[in-house]
Amino acid sequence: MKNYRLSSGTKEHYTSLADLREAWGMKPIVKKTSDKEKLAKQQEKFVSKHICRACGQPMTFIHGNVMACKNLKCKGIEIKREDKEGNVITSYINSCEILNEKGAEIANNIFN
Incomplete structure (x- = not known):
């Protein structure tokens, strides 16, 4: 709540509205569904859209x-490169994905 100059009355x-709810002692709005079956379907649908590029398994929400x-069993995404002598060097990087703002909000609502 910001400080405003208030009139006499x-x-x-x-x-x-969030400040109003807090001031009147009401519960905050929860976007997570209380139906366990529907929540499991939402989580399954969300995870099925985010697949590891290395092993093809669904990724999990970290935070x-x-x-x-x-x-x-997944080593990560394989990267091959050559050094100065012509030897092939194979290295692996972890497979992860950064969610956009809307995706992060959805993930926080259904997983937390």
Whole structure:
């Protein structure tokens, strides 16, 4: 709630509905469904859209906006390059995905 200069008959001024809910002692809005079956379907549908490029298994939600592969057998994405002598060097990097703002909000709602 921001400080505003109030008129003589006004006691409080709210700039958002969230501030109003908090001031009146109401519960915050929860976007997570209470139906366990529907929640499981939402989680399954979300995870099916984020697949590891190395092993093809679904990624898991870590925190914030990060999805990563949790498969223990997955080495990661294979990268091959040559050194100065012409030897092929193979290295692996972890397969992860950064979610956009909307995707991160959806993931936080259905997984937390």
